[in-house]
Amino acid sequence: xxxxxxxxxxxxxxxxxxxxxxxxxxxxxxxxxxxxxxxxxxxxxxxxxxxxxxxxxxxxxxxxxxxxxxxxxxxxxxxxxxxxxxxxxxxxxxxxxxxxxxxxxxxxxxxxxxxxxxxxxxxxxxxxxxxxxxxxxxxxxxxxxxxxxxxxxxxxxxxxxxxxxxxxxxxxxxxxxxxxxxxxxxxxxxxxxxxxxxxxxxxxxxxxxxxxxxxxxxxxxxxxxxxxxxxxxxxxxxxxxxxxxxxxxxxxxxxxxxxxxxxxxxxxxxxxxxxxxxxxxxxxxxxxxxxxxxxxxxxxxxxxxxxxx
Numbered sequence: 001x002x003x004x005x006x007x008x009x010x011x012x013x014x015x016x017x018x019x020x021x022x023x024x025x026x027x028x029x030x031x032x033x034x035x036x037x038x039x040x041x042x043x044x045x046x047x048x049x050x051x052x053x054x055x056x057x058x059x060x061x062x063x064x065x066x067x068x069x070x071x072x073x074x075x076x077x078x079x080x081x082x083x084x085x086x087x088x089x090x091x092x093x094x095x096x097x098x099x100x101x102x103x104x105x106x107x108x109x110x111x112x113x114x115x116x117x118x119x120x121x122x123x124x125x126x127x128x129x130x131x132x133x134x135x136x137x138x139x140x141x142x143x144x145x146x147x148x149x150x151x152x153x154x155x156x157x158x159x160x161x162x163x164x165x166x167x168x169x170x171x172x173x174x175x176x177x178x179x180x181x182x183x184x185x186x187x188x189x190x191x192x193x194x195x196x197x198x199x200x201x202x203x204x205x206x207x208x209x210x211x212x213x214x215x216x217x218x219x220x221x222x223x224x225x226x227x228x229x230x231x232x233x234x235x236x237x238x239x240x241x242x243x244x245x246x247x248x249x250x251x252x253x254x255x256x257x258x259x260x261x262x263x264x265x266x267x268x269x270x271x272x273x274x275x276x277x278x279x280x281x282x283x284x285x286x287x288x289x290x291x292x293x294x295x296x297x298x299x300x301x302x303x304x305x306x307x308x309x
Contacts, residue, residue: 024269024308026292026301031056031065035293035300038277041080041100045281047293047300048075048087055087057103058300061285069103071096078277079118079125081140086125088115095127097143109143111136119158119165121180126165128155135167137183149183151176159198159205162220166205168195175207175218189223191216197238199245201260206245208235215247217263229263231256237278239290242305246290248275255292257308267308271301 032049035056039046044066045058055075057067072089079086084106085098093113097106112129115136119126124146127136133153137146152169159166160180167176173193177186192209195216199206204226205218213233217226232249235256239246244266245258253274257267273296281289290303 024303026269026271026303028272028294028297028299028301029058029063029065030299031058031293032068033298034295035298036076036276036295037078038279038291038293038300039078039080039085040279040281040291041085043283044100045279045291045300046078046080046085046087046100048078048277049298050074050076050090053089055085055098055103057100060281060283060289067103069098069105071098071105072108076116077118077128079120081120081125084140086118086120088118088127090114090116090130093129095125095138095143107143109138109145111138111145112148117155117157117168119160121160121163121165124180126158126160128158128167130154130156130170135165135178135183147183149178149185151178152188156196157198159200161200162202164220166198166200168198168207170194170196170210175205175223177223187223189218191218191225192228196236197247199238199240201240206238206263208238208247210234210236210250215245215258215263227263229258229265231258231265232268236276237292239278239280241280241288241290242308244305244308246278246280246303246305248278248292250274250276250295253294253296255290255303269303269308271303272297272299275301 032052034051037048072092074090077088113131117128152172154171192212194210197208233251272294277293
């Protein structure tokens with residue numbers, strides 16, 4: 001499927017870039033070197049520090065690093081499946097499973113070349129391998145390989161929901177949809193230049209276009225383009241919170257807030273240099289937080305969404 005130019009032009013004209021909210025200064029916390037990915041396990045954040053070959057466990061309520069754990073070479077993706085933390089190590093061609101209570105390693109599993117994306121579908125962990133142009137389905141209970149499936153060139157990120165796995169193929173400028181039960185291809189949809197991040201809300205698939213400076217919204221049922229929203233330079237991670245989407249702009253060192261109903265830009269917030277990963281946290285003590293992994297200054301930044309909502 002190809003983008004229809006009339007729809008794309010209309011969407012870009014209808015939506016203007018958001019104003020920069022320089023008055024909001026997110027609080028920053030030091031972690032390891034080159035933090036790229038971040039995930040929340042219900043009490044702690046886990047940050048993949050790719051240049052240290054470590055992950056950091058960070059207490060959301062304590063507001064400090066609690067633990068550092070060595071993993072495989074160049075960890076660039078991290079996910080939580082409700083029971084374990086999973087880390088993809090790009091140069092080791094492995095995925096590591098850890099216990100969230102103490103960071104102990106449960107197992108390390110070989111996957112395709114250059115694993116760099118992770119997603120949990122409720123039963124299995126899916127791994128995107130950038131060099132192999134495949135995704136691997138692992139049984140979450142023990143890491144056993146269930147299957148390996150071809151996708152587009154340089155699959156970089158995955159997201160899973162409602163029986164489907166969506167894959168951002170950065171070098172193919174496309175998104176693939178697979179059936180979660182058996183990996184069967186359900187469609188491939190062209191999007192903007194260099195798709196990177198994915199977010200699913202049940203009705204739509206939101207895709208960041210790293211080189212296109214925009215977020216493309218696809219209808220989940222058939223992949224039709226619904227809107228195109230302008231954001232900053234190098235949009236990468238994307239996450240939902242409070243009825244909005246939050247987009248980490250790697251080249252602009254900002255986060256753009258989009259309204260979920262129509263993709264309209266609401267605000268742009270300066271953060272640390274080179275943000276990639278973004279995640280939400282929710283605890284009874286501290287409430288909701290938006291956390292951004294800033295690759296360029298070895299830190300994570302905390303945004304209070306109540307300042308925007």
